Amino acid sequence: MVFKSSNLCIDEARLLDRIQSLGQMGRDPEQKLTRLAASAADKSGRDALVAWMKEAGLEVVVDRIGNIFGIWKGANDTQLAPVLIGSHIDTVINAGVYDGCYGVLSGLEVIQTLQVSGFIPARSIVVGAFTNEEGVRYALDMMGSLVYAGGLPLEDALASLGTDGTILAEELVRIGYEGTEEPGFMLPHAYVELHIEQGPVLESVGVPIGAVENLQGISWQRVTIKGVANHAGTTPMSMRRDAGHAAACVITFLRDRATRSQTPTVATVGCLSMSLIFLHAPRLLLICVILMSRDCRLKKRR
Numbered sequence: 117m118v119f120k121s122s123n124l125c126i127d128e129a130r131l132l133d134r135i136q137s138l139g140q141m142g143r144d145p146e147q148k149l150t151r152l153a154a155s156a157a158d159k160s161g162r163d164a165l166v167a168w169m170k171e172a173g174l175e176v177v178v179d180r181i182g183n184i185f186g187i188w189k190g191a192n193d194t195q196l197a198p199v200l201i202g203s204h205i206d207t208v209i210n211a212g213v214y215d216g217c218y219g220v221l222s223g224l225e226v227i228q229t230l231q232v233s234g235f236i237p238a239r240s241i242v243v244g245a246f247t248n249e250e251g252v253r254y255a256l257d258m259m260g261s262l263v264y265a266g267g268l269p270l271e272d273a274l275a276s277l278g279t280d281g282t283i284l285a286e287e288l289v290r291i292g293y294e295g296t297e298e299p300g301f302m303l304p305h306a307y308v309e310l311h312i313e314q315g316p317v318l319e320s321v322g323v324p325i326g327a328v329e330n331l332q333g334i335s336w337q338r339v340t341i342k343g344v345a346n347h348a349g350t351t352p353m354s355m356r357r358d359a360g361h362a363a364a365c366v367i368t369f370l371r372d373r374a375t376r377s378q379t380p381t382v383a384t385v386g387c388l389s390m391s392l393i394f395l396h397a398p399r400l401l402l403i404c405v406i407l408m409s410r411d412c413r414l415k416k417r418r
Contacts, residue, residue: 124229131225138164138205138221139213149213153206153248153259154182154287161205162293165220165245172228174243178295181263181273182247182288185302188227190237197305199237201226202244204260208252214312220245222310239305247288253278264299335407339366342400359401363388370405381409 141160142151151157162184169176169186177185190196203219223243230237246264251257254276262268274285288294313319318326343359367385374383384406391400 124233126222126225126229130228131221134168134221134224135213135217138217142207148210149207150209150211151205151207152209152253153250154282154284154291154293155253156291158206159291159293162245162291165205165224168221168224169243172224172231174227177297177301178293179264179297179299179301180270180295181260181299182293182295183260183264183299184245184293186224186227186243188231188237188241190240192238193240196239197303198240198242200242200244200302200304200307201309202242202246202307203309203311204246204249206248206250206252208250212312215314216249216311218312219310223308242302242304247293248276248284253280253282254284260299266300270299330410332408332410335405337405337407339403339405340400341366341403360390363401363403366403366405370407374407379409381407383407 138161139149141164142149142155142157144150151161165184166176166186169184172186172188174186174188177187179185185200187198190198201219201223203223204216205220207215207217220243227241227243230241246258246260248254248259249257249261251259256262256268259268259273259276263270263273274283274288276284278284278287285294313326318324341359341362343362344357346356363385370383370385374381385403386406387402387404389402
């Protein structure tokens with residue numbers, strides 16, 4: 117069937133209802149949403165997504181890293197590579213309901229809208245949900261897509277040790293999403309991902325939607341600053357080796373350096389941990405430095 121209509125409308129109520137339903141899976145007693153990869157909450161979300169895929173008549177396939185694919189087969193499925201639409205459904209701690217989930221569920225909504233219109237695609241259209249994209253429970257982030265694209269060996273990813281001492285491979289088995297297909301089994305013709313804006317730029321200028329022009333390289337660095345814990349009242353300023361002051365200098369330097377840069381580079385310190393002997397001056401301080409830039413040199417160092 118030749119696609120001629122440009123006036124198709126999705127079922128807005130269905131899409132929003134699914135987003136809100138998925139957004140209730142992983143709520144704690146304080147109603148904060150946390151659905152970490154391969155957790156019990158993630159299993160609930162995955163089960164719901166698979167049910168919705170099957171409801172739409174899609175063939176559901178899970179690969180060995182736990183990526184989920186709902187396949188709407190095209191008329192020339194064996195000859196033409198598919199279009200892949202997707203994102204992820206795992207979340208950060210205390211998350212919003214749209215990040216990642218919007219990209220997966222909107223892809224499913226597109227397929228169902230096209231089905232109702234009578235459209236028959238020449239090539240398959242696939243909606244995908246990648247595993248551990250947030251990287252909160254297991255490092256690295258964007259793990260499922262990285263393994264799928266061949267950027268990280270499967271066995272290395274499966275052996276990832278979680279922040280709670282669990283192993284990803286064992287947790288995927290526990291929740292029933294270890295899968296059998298090899299990652300990368302389906303090479304897409306094109307990939308499309310709808311995502312909320314994670315920053316304030318579009319909203320601040322009143323633009324409802326934009327297209328990604330570039331990607332940021334990311335650098336995480338753990339910096340340990342060693343000082344000397346001395347008495348705050350009796351140690352002269354000229355003789356102090358205050359790790360807290362050194363950390364403050366690093367933090368302000370990073371902000372000033374990024375602000376003065378002629379590029380869209382951003383920098384922050386995401387964590388700070390002090391080791392105190394007594395409440396005077398810290399002897400040891402750990403900070404986590406996060407740099408993000410479109411500079412190709414930083415992308416290569418990731």
